[in-house]
Amino acid sequence: MKLRDVFKIALHNLWYNKSRTILTVIIVMVVSTLIMTLCLFGINFMQNQIDVNKDIFNEQGTRYYAYSRNIDNQQSPYTEEEMQHVFSTADEYAHIIDSFEARLESYYYNDPNTNDYVSTSFSVAFGTDADKVYTSSNYNTSMNMWSTRFIRTQMCDYGKENLILQGSIWSATDAGQNKVWLAEDYIKTLVTQGVTLNVGDNVTFMASTWGNKMDSETRVAHDYVLAGIFDAKVLRGEEQYGDTITMLVDLDSFVRDFSDQVSYSEIQMTYAPPQTEYNYNAVYDDMKAFEEKLNAGVAPNRYDSTERDCFTCSYVEDMQMTVLMSAIILAVIVLLSVLILLLSVGSVANTIIISVDKNRKFIGLMKAMGLNQNGVKKIVTCESIMQIAIGVLIAVGALFAIRPLIATILASMFESMFSYFAVEIALSVTVPFYLPIATILLFFLFATLFSRGSLGKIAKQDVISTISEVS
Amino acid sequence: MIELKNVDKIYGKGDGAVHALKNVSVTIEDGKFTAILGKSGSGKSTLMNIIGALDSPTNGTVYANGQNLTEMSPNALAEYRNKTTGFVFQSFYLEPTFSVLDNVAMPLIIAGMPRKEREEKAIKVLTQLGLEDKINKKANELSGGQKQRVSIARALVHNPDIVLADEPTGNLDSQNGAEVMALLRDICNMGKSVVLVTHNMEDAKNADNIIFIEDGVAEMKSGNAVNSEANG
Ligand SMILES: Nc1ncnc2c1ncn2[C@@H]1O[C@H](COP(=O)(O)OP(=O)(O)OP(=O)(O)O)[C@@H](O)[C@H]1O
Numbered sequence: 001m002k003l004r005d006v007f008k009i010a011l012h013n014l015w016y017n018k019s020r021t022i023l024t025v026i027i028v029m030v031v032s033t034l035i036m037t038l039c040l041f042g043i044n045f046m047q048n049q050i051d052v053n054k055d056i057f058n059e060q061g062t063r064y065y066a067y068s069r070n071i072d073n074q075q076s077p078y079t080e081e082e083m084q085h086v087f088s089t090a091d092e093y094a095h096i097i098d099s100f101e102a103r104l105e106s107y108y109y110n111d112p113n114t115n116d117y118v119s120t121s122f123s124v125a126f127g128t129d130a131d132k133v134y135t136s137s138n139y140n141t142s143m144n145m146w147s148t149r150f151i152r153t154q155m156c157d158y159g160k161e162n163l164i165l166q167g168s169i170w171s172a173t174d175a176g177q178n179k180v181w182l183a184e185d186y187i188k189t190l191v192t193q194g195v196t197l198n199v200g201d202n203v204t205f206m207a208s209t210w211g212n213k214m215d216s217e218t219r220v221a222h223d224y225v226l227a228g229i230f231d232a233k234v235l236r237g238e239e240q241y242g243d244t245i246t247m248l249v250d251l252d253s254f255v256r257d258f259s260d261q262v263s264y265s266e267i268q269m270t271y272a273p274p275q276t277e278y279n280y281n282a283v284y285d286d287m288k289a290f291e292e293k294l295n296a297g298v299a300p301n302r303y304d305s306t307e308r309d310c311f312t313c314s315y316v317e318d319m320q321m322t323v324l325m326s327a328i329i330l331a332v333i334v335l336l337s338v339l340i341l342l343l344s345v346g347s348v349a350n351t352i353i354i355s356v357d358k359n360r361k362f363i364g365l366m367k368a369m370g371l372n373q374n375g376v377k378k379i380v381t382c383e384s385i386m387q388i389a390i391g392v393l394i395a396v397g398a399l400f401a402i403r404p405l406i407a408t409i410l411a412s413m414f415e416s417m418f419s420y421f422a423v424e425i426a427l428s429v430t431v432p433f434y435l436p437i438a439t440i441l442l443f444f445l446f447a448t449l450f451s452r453g454s455l456g457k458i459a460k461q462d463v464i465s466t467i468s469e470v471s
Numbered sequence: 472m473i474e475l476k477n478v479d480k481i482y483g484k485g486d487g488a489v490h491a492l493k494n495v496s497v498t499i500e501d502g503k504f505t506a507i508l509g510k511s512g513s514g515k516s517t518l519m520n521i522i523g524a525l526d527s528p529t530n531g532t533v534y535a536n537g538q539n540l541t542e543m544s545p546n547a548l549a550e551y552r553n554k555t556t557g558f559v560f561q562s563f564y565l566e567p568t569f570s571v572l573d574n575v576a577m578p579l580i581i582a583g584m585p586r587k588e589r590e591e592k593a594i595k596v597l598t599q600l601g602l603e604d605k606i607n608k609k610a611n612e613l614s615g616g617q618k619q620r621v622s623i624a625r626a627l628v629h630n631p632d633i634v635l636a637d638e639p640t641g642n643l644d645s646q647n648g649a650e651v652m653a654l655l656r657d658i659c660n661m662g663k664s665v666v667l668v669t670h671n672m673e674d675a676k677n678a679d680n681i682i683f684i685e686d687g688v689a690e691m692k693s694g695n696a697v698n699s700e701a702n703g
């Protein structure tokens with residue numbers, strides 16, 4: 001039998017058993033609307049959450065950071081070798097780094113030879129005067145390591161146009177050139193103490209290292225040039241918490257000059273994507289690869305023999321979390337849908353079988369004329385597919401009608417989830433083309449599984465018992 | 472040639488079992504008109520269904536041109552029916568909402584014949600039976616006599632070897648009944664075997680062979696012998 005004729009006969013059977021057909025279609029429609037609404041919610045939750053995340057990335061960029069490392073309850077600064085790895089990896093991925101800062105640690109230094117605790121403090125002196133006075137007691141001239149950033153960046157603009165008020169910010173040629181940048185606010189407080197500083201002036205750093213019982217003091221001093229004055233507010237972002245940065249110091253110079261007094265404790269890089277079109281996927285992959293490569297050359301944190309990588313790319317982390325969360329929600333929804341399907345498909349299969357049974361006579365007649373069991377199955381299958389497809393397609397229409405409702409629910413969810421970010425959430429609820437197709441297939445699969453027995457019976461049935469004239 | 476050898480048909484089991492055919496051995500000769508004659512409930516339809524491979528016997532064997540039908544698979548039997556047999560029923564069994572053309576073409580549709588070809592064949596047969604103006608009518612728009620002629624057209628469209636008719640005149644008035652009987656005779660004259668089930672002596676009179684059946688026991692006689700017996 002030709003497929004076209006199978007279709008034609010199936011259609012005919014459905015048409016002349018309208019009430020049964022309509023009943024089946026309605027059941028399929030109701031159930032599939034329910035299922036597809038659930039799935040639509042899940043899929044769009046996932047998609048929108050990912051979109052919102054991307055928006056946040058476009059707006060705020062990302063940070064790559066490694067906090068101070070702890071190995072077996074021991075503060076463990078990053079070693080020189082590890083830092084070389086970090087630097088060379090950063091050079092390799094310079095296109096996704098805007099700024100590079102390190103935080104150096106100086107307060108406690110464990111002398112491995114004497115096992116003595118040696119403490120170092122830094123102070124700063126200004127001016128070109130040969131008789132510099134270092135005063136660590138004077139707040140303004142002691143160097144606060146927590147408000148100082150040691151910079152090393154290829155991009156040099158920090159992503160902020162109006163960061164620099166005078167002079168110019170770090171560029172690659174400044175590496176190792178003993179340069180320093182001060183915040184305008186800091187310079188203003190110096191003025192109240194009678195110190196006036198201009199770009200090009202001298203700034204001297206001095207490290208005082210005290211022996212175990214304050215019994216000795218070693219002093220090391222190096223001169224730096226004030227290369228620029230910056231706006232601390234711009235650097236940190238006005239609404240950010242945390243330290244106000246008063247000083248930026250060329251990292252290479254400082255680490256070289258004070259190699260015995262400081263060690264690396266924290267590293268932070270930032271990146272904001274370009275405001276123009278860019279290849280998001282490539283950037284994302286690069287960020288992930290960058291993070292991985294950084295971690296590959298840096299010993300992880302360790303606590304009770306569990307290890308945790310030092311470097312994190314905040315955006316990659318957020319995104320992975322988002323995807324994981326969405327996947328869990330989606331999985332729950334899919335499971336729920338399958339459950340609903342399982343519970344309902346029995347009745348769907350039944351109405352299909354009953355509607356087929358009403359055509360017993362016609363099917364029996366065709367069998368008398370040589371229709372084989374496969375032919376019967378083809379016709380019945382075609383009938384059930386058509387009923388399911390029509391039901392699901394009507395449900396798709398219903399879905400489009402429900403869309404605004406889903407959008408409203410999603411919007412209020414996202415608003416509460418992302419209220420922290422100043423990102424405009426552009427919500428979209430789309431019905432993916434594969435959803436109805438998958439629903440039809442699933443429905444059909446379950447319906448055939450459920451009705452296999454009855455279908456086989458109808459196919460096998462004696463011709464005689466359906467049509468014969470035996471009395 | 473179709474041969475039934477020691478055929479039994481028992482419906483049901485145990486106390487309620489009905490022994491509808493009892494050790495029946497008959498032969499349907501090619502190109503002959505065979506009538507099955509008997510009272511209501513005697514087993515006529517049961518016998519015809521077994522001859523036409525619509526049903527299988529409980530015991531015994533059925534040979535069609537040397538092939539053992541009782542050993543064939545359901546699909547092979549379906550194929551056999553589709554190629555070899557044509558049925559005419561008392562209550563027509565036309566699909567009321569199909570056009571006459573589609574009803575007649577049904578055996579060819581089942582055989583998977585392309586549309587153009589099968590419609591040509593159906594139109595040809597319908598024209599032969601004088602139904603050319605009814606081709607596009609729905610089956611339920613026809614009179615009883617027309618319906619039965621359509622169902623005869625359907626039984627002929629695929630050029631079967633044997634046409635089986637179960638009380639084809641049962642629902643018709645005498646004039647239409649006579650026309651249908653004449654048609655069946657013509658079909659036999661075209662060289663096909665015809666098996667007619669009837670309880671009407673008159674209809675059986677012109678048959679080449681007559682199978683008398685009573686309470687499931689069948690006896691076959693040649694028509695000539697019966698007629699001369701009646702005359703003599
Ligand atoms: N499917 C069945 N189940 C049980 N008994 C049946 C079945 N079909 C027929 N019979 C019985 O078998 C016997 C023969 O029936 P059959 O229909 O062959 O008779 P018939 O000669 O065709 O009768 P009629 O002239 O009324 O059509 C009857 O007693 C009938 O009741």
Ligand SMILES: [Mg+2]
Pocket residue numbers: 469470471515516517637
């Ligand atoms: Mg009968």
